[in-house]
Amino acid sequence: MLEYKAPMRDIEFLVNDLLDYKSHYEALGFEDADPDTVQAILGEAAKFAEEVVGPLNQSGDQEGCKWEDGVVTTPKGFKEAYKQYCEAGWPSLPGAPELGGQGLPASLTMIITEMVGSANWSWSMYPGLSNAATRLLNATGSDEQKELYLKKLISGEWTGTMCLTESHAGSDLGLLRTKATENADGSYNITGTKIFISCGEHDMADNIVHLVLARIEGAPEGTSGISLFVAPKFLLDENGNPGERNSLECGSIEHKMGIKASATCVMNFDSAKGWLVGKPNEGLKGMFHMMNAARVGTATQGVAMAEQGYQGGLAYAKDRLQMRSLTGPKNENGPADPIIVHPDVRRMLLTQKAFSEGNRAFMYWVNQLVDQEVYGNEEVSKEAEAMLDFLTPIAKAFATETGLEVANHGMQLYGGHGFIGEWGMEQVVRDGRIATLYEGTTGIQALDLLGRKVMGSGGALLANFTKVVHKYCKANEGVAEMAEFIEPLAKLNNELGELTGKIGEKAMQNADEVGAASVDYLMYSGYIVLAFMWARMAEVALKDADNGFMKSKIKTAQFYYARLLPRTIAHRDAMLSGSDNLMSLDEELFAF
């Protein structure tokens, strides 16, 4: 069985040495988030992750959630762990103080999400979804709605959900059919069936607050006719406590490849009572904002599964004895050498390490930007928002795609044992596999990046990023020990601009060129972002190069540049090959 240990040394390196969270928090006025407090909070969160939810990860997968007559029972221990989580005050960490929250920065919550999620992703989805619903309601709800629902969501007594998808409307929300009819009292009756509703029903909280997308009778078709509603499982009585049962129900839960302990619900709304959140027909506006946050959260799942895969793989590679090193025995008194002596085993481990730590650094930078966007002054916020517009789809898709690669290397390192449940490695792959699908597939992220963001801004959002990298490279020009990183990074950064120009020109003639290049473009960009992060980590590490941890950072950066960064060439050639090789085959000729 896998045993999660929070990678505190790496987290401290990012928070203290690389990204200087101290100054960052000071600049945003978070006086309570001083380094000692941050350290203490992270230490406690690590304990909770390691000792409370980590041990429930495998049993939760084996047991799964149970559905009976609309009632969902979570696996043994889940409810109790959630109670402990609430009692310790974790749900309220990022909440507004006037509603009972602790007013701590979002970035801190994200580190905790990473730790708790690395220990048990299924479990972490219950508070995770609740947190997303909280933010959405906080951003778009009326004062009365905040008063009614937010306090209990922030305390964790109630949880929340996001009800978007319908069976025929996934990526294309414009097709959704759930209807809302206004009542005389201003409330609405909501009718329709939502699918894939994470944590839509469970036994962990007294009430569940559903945020539901629906179409008000007579609203326009497509995305501009969608409104947002709040519909609680139990309607509130005059004291704001759960009263009468609302006419909405979990019709079934899905049988899934992984995250089996997270209830994925079909939710039937049968004239369920709901109240409009924000203005009519503007439901998607607020939702898109929330989606960005959810995408950063899913990117964190990429980091989580990579960490799990790496921790499991490394432990086994040091322990498992098979064959001798080609350069002579390294464990002469044993029957064979530990497999970590074999170069190809190290190739897999270093690939895991490079993506795991690289994506973590990437995410912690993104989390700082989220802080700046939310809490910074107008100028800071705008600048951060622009950078996030560019980075979010990359973070979501790149961190999950490479996270899956890492998870699969974890299985591969175990040989045949990796396929066996008890070792826990195949669960990492099964649980992680959802991450490139939900919250917008990799393909959807790529269209968002290249179509909506890069082309949509006339290249401005890209230039925003490449300028930062360019400036960084300029600043390190002539630093001899950084040359092995700076030269290729500067070259690729220039190339990214050139490639974008070429694709843009072609796209003016043919709109399909964007879709034809998009995923390769996103992956190419992701490798550059990680090259940027690894150069920065190496730069910091070089200042203390005798230290073992820092030495390890430098070597991993070198590995990344030598063995993973060349993948950019394959992506570049593929995306430049144009749309014709995709579009010219008639649909009926695909198979016979």
Add this chain to the structure above:
Amino acid sequence: MLEYKAPMRDIEFLVNDLLDYKSHYEALGFEDADPDTVQAILGEAAKFAEEVVGPLNQSGDQEGCKWEDGVVTTPKGFKEAYKQYCEAGWPSLPGAPELGGQGLPASLTMIITEMVGSANWSWSMYPGLSNAATRLLNATGSDEQKELYLKKLISGEWTGTMCLTESHAGSDLGLLRTKATENADGSYNITGTKIFISCGEHDMADNIVHLVLARIEGAPEGTSGISLFVAPKFLLDENGNPGERNSLECGSIEHKMGIKASATCVMNFDSAKGWLVGKPNEGLKGMFHMMNAARVGTATQGVAMAEQGYQGGLAYAKDRLQMRSLTGPKNENGPADPIIVHPDVRRMLLTQKAFSEGNRAFMYWVNQLVDQEVYGNEEVSKEAEAMLDFLTPIAKAFATETGLEVANHGMQLYGGHGFIGEWGMEQVVRDGRIATLYEGTTGIQALDLLGRKVMGSGGALLANFTKVVHKYCKANEGVAEMAEFIEPLAKLNNELGELTGKIGEKAMQNADEVGAASVDYLMYSGYIVLAFMWARMAEVALKDADNGFMKSKIKTAQFYYARLLPRTIAHRDAMLSGSDNLMSLDEELFAF
């Protein structure tokens, strides 16, 4: 649920147009394997795959195998399907006529394996393992052993297993500890525990014939002290019928990620009676030969999962309506366009098609070589053996790694629905995931290829292959419409020789250079082999380019060259980066 349809048009193209099985069979004296017979056999096999075992694929996964007190029960319908399989005479297809076999060529069995395995890989493992044991016993057993066991194996009344792995001895069989002690009557008592024994126990046959690797008391350590034994589940009475129960038992079955309907057994041998097969201490010799066949079989699993992933993905891409084409609506009267109009969906589908059909062509070529090795005259056999030595590890690792990529694209094409069991796509990934692990992991294949085969032959086995490609390119020089394939192929083929030289030079100084380059080298070689197959397929197709099927072949070849072949550059750069970036990090610095 997935519904498998045998890709008969593609199979016919390979057998008739590309690889001319007719002349091939004639040259080897298989008079019975004329085109009409072959066609009829394949048609019947397709029916069996589609109608009998295909419908048991999902239910078999859901039900799994059950173990109780040493008895293994296979899922509903498995036993009956096996009975039908035997009654139709399928197990005897490749068997020697003097033992009741039909004496048909191995390559024909492989096509049937592909079809039956594409429909239901778990089920196909029962006859598959039996077939492997049959071949091994046929190659290494005494006449008496053949008489006792082979007839019943060939008829399918009994099944066979290969008992190699022990918990501490996987890739490194030299560590195995199972002991054999000679009895006065010449038999042996075998004691030890074997794991991962596919089909080690089940309810489908009257007896199970185990081929067991064990160490005779006093034998040398390591691989040179391993002998092969035959140990049936039921000892044979004087009439050769199953009698007294042998003291061997299935201790448990594994809980696995996939192929849940295939019983993966822990087999306990407790002074079980066995008989030596071949000479003492030469057990691995015959086994290695069988392993090569098993590796080709596993490569076929790569083709099978790719076909499943492609068939499922394509059906959904034509059916699922989401969003409009960027170049304007293609399904104006519907609420949205089928997703096959989106370029990135086509990128995934064409990647599936290119690997699925490319690897099938590769495998059918390999299967011809197997025929030539087994049935050809000395010269033909030697030549085929040399080519197979080079191609087998590539086939096994490349077809399964790319097969998994295809299976994952299949899931990805379904969006969130891909993660849900009922659609069947996640099962393809779970079932397929074993293929890069068993019968030697990808890393083991790569070491075999670069270390044992290429370097071990001083480059001769490589030159053998590159010469064939070179000759092919020369023959097509100046053919205008082939230039887009021949030029890059010739270039890469040259580069493969150069790269090998460079790595060889470095390896003289440092043995770790081989392991450091090996997997990238294998994948690089695999992409070239597939480029060779796609060029050949395009060449044939160009002769009838107005035909829809042929047009599709040409377009897919163009796609492969434009979008997948550039991956060779990433592999080249990675392997040329040397071993230092893998070996210079101290073991204790991998994590903190």
